Amino acid sequence: MRSSPHQSRRDLLKLTVLGAAASVAAPSIVRAAGKPLTMMHESSFIPPFDAFFKKDLAAAYEKATGIKVNYDVVSVGGLLTRVTTAAENGSGPDLSTVGFNWAFLFDEKLVDVSDIAAEIGKESGGWYETAQEAVVVNGKWKAIPYANIGQLMNWRTDWFKQAGYDKFPDTWDELLEAGIKLKKMGHPFGFELGHGFGDNHGWLYPLLWSYGGREVEADGKTIVIDSDETARAVDYCRRLYKETMLEDCLAWTDVGNNKAFLSEQISCTNNAESILWAAKKDFPDMAKVIDQSENPKGPKGRFHMLNPQAHAIFSHTPDKQAAKDFLRWLMAPKQLGPWYDIAATYYQPFLHAYDDAPMWKVEPRNLPYRDALKTAHLPGWPQPLSRAQSETIAKFVVIDMFAKACAGKSTKEVIADAKVQLTQIYKTA
């Protein structure tokens, strides 16, 4: 049936339009129904987001093309294991969400999608530069980034006001000052310093970067963690912990700070949009006095964590073109726009066409998420994507450097520990 990929794509687009206009007519002129596709996703914090795919998007695609798309939801935290299994065994889902540097890790098991990435970029106002940091491997797009799930400062406006702050402190030093006051008033801070997946990296890497600290140079080899800049960041972190925080932060996994914030134990934390979302649903009064702000500035600038979500196609997929066609269709504004809307900016687009999309007006407190994208990087930045980067994360080298300092070890000691670990990781990787 299919003569060339381009032609089929044009057919497809035509069909999509037709399908929408005359939904009854569409199935009859569809090409022979292809094999069903399976897309793997991590269970969304925003349940309607998953439901929209299953009910609306998959149905629309099946109507337009006759191809059924299964949506396979994986519980939070389990996606990497599932992607690993699929890539290793060469079987399972055809497409999956990938995060962090997985496009690099699974490079050889993923299909090159540079062509549709270019088309999507052209269609939707161009890609954010940061989008490419995670998915471009050796000059090729190995996944199509669809969203960032950013991390911001979440804070209680009522308590900050009592301490004399109308807006969020602009620098880390001012934040410390505010925290000392707030802790005295019985409203300590709480930032994750334990072994979670996200909320620890979400503020500790930006803190390190904003003081000028780095693990490794851009060459991906020279280890530079042992610097005065790092030492200053560590010293700062220890003070912030001792003088403003709850002791338990050291043991928190990712739920710890949400729980503490929503139970009014803490006045400020670093988190994704989930706190505000949950508060609006369950504690509407508290939701009114929550705000979200960009991370404070350090001596070397302001930084944020990049938490990219991208769709990749496994190379074991029998019909790669069908998977690409689907992805191309999914990323068109007609599909992607409503999908984003459902989650009201919990997923922040990497495409400039959405910069002023109406969804940003639904909750203006989410606007900093859009602005934070410009200064967002992956853990390990500025080095290129690498296996060592993954190992550093899995071993919590940077997180534990800060955590050990907070637990009482000397700055010198914790940096030396981190240096030993990094040296070993980058030597063997």
Added chain:
Amino acid sequence: MTVESLSPALMRRRQAFSLGRWLERESVFSWLMVALPVAFLVALVGYPFFYGIWISLQNRPVAQPGVFIGLGNFIADWHDPVFRQVVLNTFVYTIAATLLKMVGGLGLALVMNQNFRFKNLTRALLLLPFIVPTVLSTIAWQWILDPAFSVVNWVLVHTGIADPGPSWLGHPHLAMFSLIMVNTWRGLPFYGITLLAGLQTISPELYEAATIDGAGRFGRFRYVTLPLLKPIIFVVTMFSVIFTFSDFQLVYVMTRGGPANATHLFATYAFDIAMGAGQFGQGASIALSMVPPLALIILAMAIYMRPSKS
């Protein structure tokens, strides 16, 4: 002529007869009986185990072919400060939890062996920690030890013992202590019930004889109960050591190895390296590093707790 015509039939009968007899020989029959379980073990335990050894000798990143590097991964582990801490953590965790379970379980069994009202109900309830899925009970424990909602801290604060209550999972030593407590809580019933079964096999006549010989309460325990219980204590302890040493769920749910690796064990660390970092070879080498110390502990126990010959 007659002999010739008879012989094939005879031979056939003898052959069939001998096959049947061969099958009925105890040594053959017993092997036949265990063949299926052995096949299962080889497929589900043996194969992964040897495959694990093979992988541990390679530099094998996820989604890439492996390169044989000999003992390179094990040497790298040796130089890894976190690995050393993991070794220490695992030993502290196993020894402390096993001892607590052993002493507590024995006490529990002795109490349960007495006659009192609702004995059977109490015995059944005792098994609860063992029956509840670990992940669920661990989440309950997470709430019990939670800084804001902890019942323990609520009691401490309201009785004026401590204000604010300690951070059970936030302090490195306390976190390890908490995990040992939760592990003990979970493993105690296993000890208790098994030792209780052992206690009930001890003939009351032995106690009577010991009493006549002038043994007191302690003497009876020391010279009758303990020696007779020794083989069971050995078996239970062996199981317990193996399970505690390779514990995963408890740590993974409660702390994921934090704070700052203070509660990382072999299994959790191996999982993080293999799955999180995508370094299968190194992950396998960490997991396999469990085998020699475990073998040594079990060997030492086997020698020490060997039932006396008399």
